[in-house]
Amino acid sequence: MASAHAIPSLDEEFEFTAEAKRRLLIGIGAGVALVAIGAYLLASGAGSHEAHGAAHAAGAHEAHGGGHHEYKWTNRLWANIWLNAVYFTGASVIGMFFMSYNYLAQAGWSVAFKRIPEAMPAYLPFMGIVMLATFFIAGHDLFHWTHPGLYDKASPEFDPIINGKKGFLNTPFYVGRIVAYFGLWYFLWQRLRAFSLQEDLYGGTSYYEKSVKFGTAFLLVFGVTSSTSAWDFVMSIDTHWFSTMFGWYTLASWHVTGLAIITLTVVTLKERGYMQWVNESHLHDLGKFMFAFTIFWTYVWFAQFMLIYYANLPEETIYYRERFSGYGGIYKAPFFINIFLNFVFPFLVLMTRDAKRTYIILKVAAWGIIIGHYFDFYNNIMPGTVGEHAGFGPMEFGMILIFACGFAWSLYSQLTKANLVPKNHPMLEETLHHDI
């Protein structure tokens, strides 16, 4: 359309106010306090009985082979840290993923809010450090495969199946892979971010062309590492079990979470008076993105479930058995919350055109997806790490608060470092006139 764009100026700085900082610090403080309360309750034995008295029923241990450590309350602490680290690693790296495929597709529409996905991966190094530290401190409590006895033919713990996975699941290779994931993701993001900032200063199309190349490189890297990191971070917890869908499934989960975070941030900033150049069509497209990848996640989730259900092989069905009726049924609620919040709710809410153009509906749907995918990872990580001792108490809430406030802090402080509109981006005019 031949109408002039109506933004007063192409200079807009995001201000990370002292008020916002104070709130995030209070959030982190409250999170630490809640974790401390949760830890006290668990350590004194109150926590392990309040949530699931019936969980100690017979059969709860059916899922595990031999060689199980005695449960300590700290396991739940480590499992919580690991769960949030996996979740927010995904949320961060999806910012890079989003930018990369938009560069590769030479898409113009997303340029208007490009700074938001661009700011997300800044949280990656923290998550990498948290993961490595957790692995070194509590690897034995979280990962069954780290027990040396499993690979020793003389040991009563010897497990021929896990022994067969020794080439992949061994500590040096595992730690090397984690370092490689975070190193590669962070390095490629740094390059893309640097090009983007230089483009603001000097203009021209050379930065754009370089970004397309680095974005493509990232997609090649991520095509492999998204799968392998899903195996490493999540699937290897249930060492015996495997699913060929798992890489896709985790990527789908991460992706739709990242899209929900991008949408939520765009809408929130717009409501606060920033980014007035982002119009209804951008929001509509973001809504479509969330809607589409909600369905994609469901497709992968269901494909994995149905193949296992249909084939009915005991070594595969045990995974769902544990989550559906194992451990006294404590995972049944998260199982259904997962399907409801990640499929039924966004599917119905985001279906109409008007819904995708209404701030409040987009926000509600995005929050539903963000919370829902926490439960997705909860259900994938908790049964294999803490089993019947899992619950949802102060420790879980506190840990979410700490990680989420940290993520918001990292996102906001990155947003302050660049102009909110990439003013010399070659696709700027296209995005300002985006109209569908």
Next chain:
Amino acid sequence: MSDVHGNSKFLVGIFDDDDVVLKAVREVKKSGVRIHEVYSPFPIHGLDVALGHPRSRLGIAAFMFALSGTLTALALTFYTEGFDWPMIVGGKDSYSPVIYVPVIFELTVLFCALGMVGTFIVSNGLGPTVKPLMYDLRTTDNKFAMAIDLSKNNIGETDIEQILKRSGAAEVNVKQF
């Protein structure tokens, strides 16, 4: 559109450019002329808004077709496997909606797709024996046509021709059906 019957006389303004025709739509409407329809070889952004068309109801139609597919699939699988001839395969319940999700999904998509093809044919007045109304054959190539139904306008033919020419029409033809 298919809502033209009998003897109707149209004035057809031919435009060379999509931007011009979009601007012309606003000007012609402002001067009080009722536009029957604009024909273009490709979609023009904002044209439906400028013409004042109501929001398309295609979404509702698609949803209804899809829903009928879902219900048909549910009924089909339930009647055959759950009621008429239950079979136990792989030791599972004879009827479980879980294993029929692919069937339900596929029939939903199929009904929606076929229904939309039907909707397309009906709403565009196409069919094996129907001769489509062509206001100008060049709108399938590189020209844009604005059709004005003279019977629905109180303004005289020459005045409308003037208005069309003024707003950028390269030529104005008369078309009778």
